Amino acid sequence: MVTVAEKVVRGCEYKLADRYVEPPYGMRTYFVEQTPEIIALFADGQHMHLGPGFQFTRRAAEADDPKVVLYRMLIWGTFAFQVAIDLESALRD
Numbered sequence: 012m013v014t015v016a017e018k019v020v021r022g023c024e025y026k027l028a029d030r031y032v033e034p035p036y037g038m039r040t041y042f043v044e045q046t047p048e049i050i051a052l053f054a055d056g057q058h059m060h061l062g063p064g065f066q067f068t069r070r071a072a073e074a075d076d077p078k079v080v081l082y083r084m085l086i087w088g089t090f091a092f093q094v095a096i097d098l099e100s101a102l103r104d
């Protein structure tokens with residue numbers, strides 16, 4: 012699932028920010044347990060629908076480096092994950 016999540020985010024970055032995720036930037040995927048707090052995070056904010064059952068609710072870019080981005084995604088209303096795009100050196104920590 013990590014590979015699928017990262018491929019989706021790469022596509023989103025290309026469509027939304029007109030860029031490829033290339034070194035020195037990399038990606039890290041985090042799977043999120045469905046708790047009431049997490050469900051509330053996904054309920055707030057703008058939703059972009061990318062096909063049946065697939066939406067993402069957040070794309071947040073860092074002010075100092077707009078290439079550092081965090082996506083929060085939800086598939087079929089049950090499978091939640093986040094993908095961070097950051098400098099590869101920062102993702103290793």
